[in-house]
Amino acid sequence: MNRSLIALMGAAALFCAAPAQAAKPIPVMLLDGEQGGPYHAWQETSPYLKKMLDQAGNFSVTVVTAPPAGGDFANFKPDWKKYKVVVANYDVPDERWSDELKASFAAYMQNGGGLVSVHAADNAFPKWQAWNQMIGIGGWRGRDEKSGPLWYFKDGKVVSDNTPGKAGSHGARQPFKIVNRVTDHPITKGLPTEWMHVADELYATLRGPGENMTVLSTAFSVSSNRGTGRDEPILMVLKYGKGRVFHTVLGHDLAALNCVGFIATYQRGVEWAATGKVTQKVPADFPTADKASTRADYNPPAGWTSPGGRPRPAAKK
Secondary structure, X not given: OOHHHHHHHHHHHHHHHOOOOOOOOEEEEEEEOOOOHHHOOHHHHHHHHHHHHHHHOOEEEEEEEOOOOOOOHHHOXXXXXXXXXXXXXXXXXXXXXXXXXXXXXXXXXXXXXXXXXXXXXXXXXXXXXXXXXXXXXXXXXXXXXXXXXXXXXXXXXXXXXXXOOOOOEOOOOEEEEEEEOOOOOOOOOOOOOEEEEEEEOOOEOOEOOOOOEEEEEEEEEOHHHOOOOEEEEEEEEEEEOOEEEEEEOOOOOHHHHOOHHHHHHHHHHHHHHHHOOOOOOOOOOOOOOOOOOOOHHHOOOOOOOEOOOEOOOXXXX
C-alpha cells in the first residue's frame, strides 16, 4: 500500500475518532421592564424564565431591562442582530417606544429574527401594527373590534369573529386542561394531546389580525369562571417576514411558571423561534391529561403572594 494512501487513512481515522464539538449556544435576549399596573411582577418572573433556558443547556441568555416610564429611552437602542431570538416579558403602551426603535425591531424580525411573547407581552403596543401582526392576537390597553376580530377554536377549526367588544378577559386562576390541536409541529411533536396546566390566568377574547397564525393549543374557558364558553388559543406560532414567533398566553406568576408543561413548551418554543427546529426531548415528568406536574426547584419562596393583591400560598416542597 503506498504511503500517501496510508497517510490519508490515518488522517481519516483521527478525524472520525475526534470528539464532536458542542453546538454553539443560541444567543437569547430576555427583554423585560415596566409592566401594565401591579399585576405582573417581571422582577420575579424574569429570573425564572432565564433559569428555564439556562437549564435547557443550549441557550446563552442576556437580560435587557428597558427604562421605566419617564426613563432614558433616547439611549435605549438594543442591538437586536446579536440575538437569534428575543423573549418578551414586557408590556408597555405604544408611546413608550419611538418610531425609530419600533422600526429597528420590525426590521430585525423581517430579516429573520425570532420573537417569543410570554403572557402579558400580548397586552403591549395596542396600536403598533407590526407588533400586532407579529403576535397575531392580544388584549387590553384599549383593544376592541377595531384591533381585529376575536379568534377561537370551534368545530375543529380556528374561526374569526367580528362581534364588537373589548379585547382581553380572564377568570380567577384555576388549573385547566390544554389540548394540542396541531401535534406534528416541532414544538408540540411528541407531547401528550391533552395535558393539565397548573392554576393560571386563562386569557380569552383576544383580538388581532391573526395573519400567518397557527394555533397549536387551546383551553376551554368555562362560563362558571367568568369565561367565554369557548376553546381559546393558548399556544400559537406565526410568521412575520422571514421571522418566526412563538406566542404563549401562559405564565402569569411564579406559581403558573412552576408547571412542567409551561417549562417544556417555553424552552421548545424559544428554540423553534430561533432556529426553526426543536432538538429538546419531551421531559419524562411532562403532565398528563389528568394530572399537572411541577418541579421543586421552581417552587415560589415561602411567604410569596401573587401580584395584584390576590394572595396564593407557596407550593409545598
